[in-house]
Amino acid sequence: MAYTREDWEAAKADLMSIEKERLALLEPTSKAYAAACHRLDEIEDDLPESTGRCEGCDKPIFEGDPHYNYADGVTTCGNCAPMLSELVDQYKQYSRSAVAVYEELGFETSEEVIKAAESLELDLQENGDRRLLASYLED
Ligand SMILES: [Zn+2]
Numbered sequence: 001m002a003y004t005r006e007d008w009e010a011a012k013a014d015l016m017s018i019e020k021e022r023l024a025l026l027e028p029t030s031k032a033y034a035a036a037c038h039r040l041d042e043i044e045d046d047l048p049e050s051t052g053r054c055e056g057c058d059k060p061i062f063e064g065d066p067h068y069n070y071a072d073g074v075t076t077c078g079n080c081a082p083m084l085s086e087l088v089d090q091y092k093q094y095s096r097s098a099v100a101v102y103e104e105l106g107f108e109t110s111e112e113v114i115k116a117a118e119s120l121e122l123d124l125q126e127n128g129d130r131r132l133l134a135s136y137l138e139d
Contacts, residue, residue, distance in 0.1 A: 056080030066133040071105040071116075078133055084120065085129045091117035 026033075044060070052061035054077035061067045066078030076082075082090075094101050095114040102113045 054080050068132050068134070071107070073106070078131070081131050081133055083129055083131055084124050084127075087132065088117065088120045088124050091120055 047060055048063070050063045052067065052075050053059075054061055054067075055074050056076045057080055059077050059079075061075065061077050066081070068076050068078075068081035070076075070082075091113065094105065095110070095117045102108070102110045105113060107113050107116070
């Protein structure tokens with residue numbers, strides 16, 4: 001069924017009327033909300049330089065916090081860190097990929113990616129699955 005201009009105008013008027021109600025509901029908290037946003041910005045702007053950022057959830061990663069560094073330089077917090085099994089799947093895909101991704105991952109050759117995939121898989125078989133909370137492949 002094709003909608004008419006009248007259908008659109010009625011739907012738009014409904015939406016605008018609900019939008020007014022929503023803004024009225026938010027109004028009592030708007031000053032406190034703005035102040036809380038400002039405070040958080042202030043703190044985030046002045047964190048120690050050694051503080052990182054999770055690329056998964058944007059949470060600051062303080063020195064000593066559990067985290068994970070991917071080979072391509074992406075860092076995640078402990079909650080967003082990958083499981084070993086996820087990394088094994090990822091590296092298996094990389095090593096089968098026709099596109100050379102090894103440079104983006106910080107490897108010199110595609111053979112190194114294949115070796116890393118094999119080594120991760122062996123670790124998974126021998127030690128079981130777990131969340132990776134250290135700089136796993138950087139050593
Ligand atoms: Zn995170």
